[in-house]
Amino acid sequence: MTSLAPVLDALDAGLDASLTRLADLVRIPSISTDPAYAAECRRAAEWLVADLKEIGFEASVRDTTGHPMVVAHHEGPAGTPHVLFYGHYDVQPVDPLNMWHDDPFDMKVKEVAPGRKVLTGRGTADDKGQLMTFVEACRAYKKVHGALPCRITILFEGEEESGSPSLKPFLEAHAKELKADFALVCDTGMWDRDTPAISTALRGLVGEEITVKAADRDLHSGAYGGAAANPIRILAKVLAAVHDDNGRVTIPGFYDGVEETPSQILKQWESLGLTAEEFLGEIGLSIPSGEKGRSVLELIWARPTAEFNGIIGGYTGKGFKTVIAAEASAKVSFRLVHKQDPDKIRDAFRAFVRERIPADCSVEFHGHGGSPAIQLSYDSPFLSKAKNALSDEWPKPAVMIAMGGSIPIVGDFQTYLGMESLLVGYGLDDDRIHSPNEKYELSSFHKGQRSWARILDALAK
Template structure:
């Protein structure tokens, strides 16, 4: 017989105590980007180790060249899956401090302008409140049943807000210890205050800077115009050739590895009611510029892109200078989906440019970031279990969403540990993460705990 009903009752009863514990963590100024707070980051790691040990985990601090990691283990039934839960205890700086209406490290429960109870303070939503939803679910299971329904490893990072410089080396050195059946990540958001969401995909990224060189110096356009190659014109034409009239990218083999989104997923996005007008209207636009005959959410969640992020050449100061520049450059980024290979995309783009280069011109490329997309199998058993658990808690099916950006650790787990990640978060779009007056709804914190309790139960029984 499952202990879940009693666990949920315990979470409800202990809500105030859970908030009080969260306050203890929120008071610690664990700002990872500022060396002045190095001791505070270690204090936060120690706080988490002590708290996890108090509920039966075997937790310890693991030092890195930067801020420490926290790793904790708890056994579970042999037949149940082994999960790795990830969160980060470091927070963003609070500047500008004068814009806060209260001390960012003196957390409290306050009432928002719309009448909701909110937890205020830096890190309340990103990510201390989120990671504690899982810890509190484990605490409730331990209090009620004396054990956990799954084998659980917890992994808390202290450098997420400063680019995770120690992450890859740490994963490589500790891969055998950290590897599990899959990871659970709580650093994402709900669709809205009453609708849960599971992130099933994150687009990858390739970034390139391309410079076209022509004459050996800038030229007077009255003397050389019509005879000398103009690198601005050359580069502009190359960039214009990268999309056809239907918005598709024309770089050869660009769509290799791109799969169509399942129809049932597309339908679940359609019923959200997002339109070109509602999505683009607030930014002063109205017509989608991507692939034709695709919904606005499919374009930003599930399709690859080629975008131009910067373009320059010639005289750009005030006034006018009739010059043919010696060079022109552009920054180009590609958002990748599904099985697109970043290295192949980069090589195909460079070949595309080189094949269109006039004889008198040469090209230089500068390589920036490159990372693959992350895509959960839509038929993964653990995904189905999580969907069912969230539907039971929220009385509505979760939105299976994607994000246009990326969470680097999810790619790192796939690359170094061979693990997929289940991303379930309980933040809201108005939580003001990274901004003054960060908050976390009490309801999100409470129902997040209940949701993780249900998910652990569902995973154990799948």
């Protein structure tokens, strides 16, 4: 019997006890966005510290200007990697409460189909159930071998659902303590119920708000129409010019740093079988609107975008008002890939807009943050080991996917700690995170524990 096999056996035997522990953690309403739950957030942090100490970690609650962090350390054999595992113990609010089938903080195990059970409750999938899969893997290792396979540092934060305002200062202040060979991040998902996934890329983000100003007041469209500049019309022309007829962004320099995805990765994505009709059909659409000639997965995972998130101007109330507005504004977001520079994208966009504003009008800009994209090397040895370990556990081989959204912590780890991150999680698209009736598959919780044990074993070798 290998050193891994008894650990997996221990996880199987201890599943019921691990469910009890998760239920205890879910029972704590650690809602970070509502100040009324500040004490509950601290209680969740203290619960995790106590649990990690029970396993043998040196763990403590670390105060911040907001909700506390949990930091824990455990030594490993000489010559093995040092990994930093990240998760968050805070959860989203539960409103509207009347939409829940059960008490959101009373976790239940329900059979939803023959042979398929789910765990219900706020935080079961995002992120308490996910982070506890790793903790349980560590617990089983300690129980069987009295040691962990490698050196492990754990960081749990309590403000992920409210923008992580304390995280960057904390990383800066404790960079030396937290720095490891690489990070493990569990706040991600699988391709489907049987296919595990490693997220190798995250798109970056730039947010901009622009306001075009013309006359010094709203004008009567009969008295001034045809003579006075209309900021809504100016804004519409600017936004329309951002894309060409093939869906490409026309801003000069926008594609600087954008690389083509390796052909073997594109073939792997193609083998997943997701068509544009299937992907868009769920929302009542069927025709991709991005760059022509690219698959839907390439568009959402590996290509940059410019999207308009809101337009405001003129009279928008009930009825009709014949007015030429004094100003109009738009909110614009850019999703970035590969080596695109957020600052250069912002500057290029502002220059693009200014060139299209009439001389007697003006434009103001308000930035809404920016972060670079994250791209793991496809030939990383850590990636290969994790992929093989996951493939040994699940019915189907692991796939390397990307994420269209952003996880700021991954960029922060790179910026402040100089670490790449391995993103492995066991959530599913239908877990209803941030919504009423959140759930987590029992198979995700159980096989997630076994998966982390396999990954840690593989990384240690």
